[in-house]
Amino acid sequence: MKKIHLLVTVSLIYLSSSIVLSAQSETKIGAFFAYGTEIENIGIGANAEFPIADKLTISPSFIYYLPKDENGIKINWFEINANANYYFLDEDSIGVYGIAGLNYSSVKVKYDGNSILGADYSTSDGRIGLNLGAGANFEIGSKITPFAELKYVIIDGGQLVIAAGVKFNL
Template sequence: MMKKFITTLCFVCFTSLMATAQEDTRIGGFIAYGSEIKSVGVGANAEFPIINNLTIAPSFIYYLPKDEDIIKTTIFEINGNANYYFMNDDSIGFYGLAGINYTSVKVEVEDFGFGFGFGGASSSEGKIGLNLGAGANFNIGKNWMPFAELKYVLSDYDQLVLLAGVKFNL
């Protein structure tokens, strides 16, 4: 009986929270640059309001592969951030961010072509880190808004990431 009551209460609270926050839910796309890997990436993000001035913001970045002679490096990252809006008026929304980062790096060595049956080799590794940064949404009076973000990833793959793109209001 108590389990059903708690489940129902949680469902009602979650549903009402999502109903009031639906108008501020956003999805978007962006272009990013990683300072240590010196590569451009493309990504997608979303923003889900939780309470006043606080959103959950998952994102994914795929960096363009780097080919250096016979070595190809592919990197992607998955992020789960919380954005806190310090300022959110009619023209600009400025926020600080903190969250979890997962970065995956895959390195492939091409076949040397000597005909000895060596088909190349590959190795991949993923590391968890911490994101810290800030961003801004620029309200231009449309159903979409440009934004920019700067974050630092603290992990075995430390780097500064600058990104810019657009978010669409749902």
């Protein structure tokens, strides 16, 4: 629980400072769909992008993976990310960036004892990991910016996350 509190506190400080520093730059808020290879399921997410320097942004995000039910075992999974995006290429039509940051993943597994064993079982776990990846924004000449990302979460078991969605320029 102390790790979660520390992660939330650091993220809020980062966000507060980045909003102040990016008053003259363009902030983006978005929504996306994601696929996680470890959970083998689709998720829905929300993200933001706050510029803090010429080629650097802070990009927090949240992904909630759709619940799974396999043979009476229910799995719920979500992740919170605090990433920094560095733009290697920022042209009129495309912006390509590298991703590095922190990840907090939470998994809850529940089994309803409706079988021969007859026992109910529930457990949950939260882990902190690192994100490494790349993404691209596709400028289409409006306040809506489509984007795609590919990142690997370095955590027990690891997970590749593929995401695509839109960001709205504020």
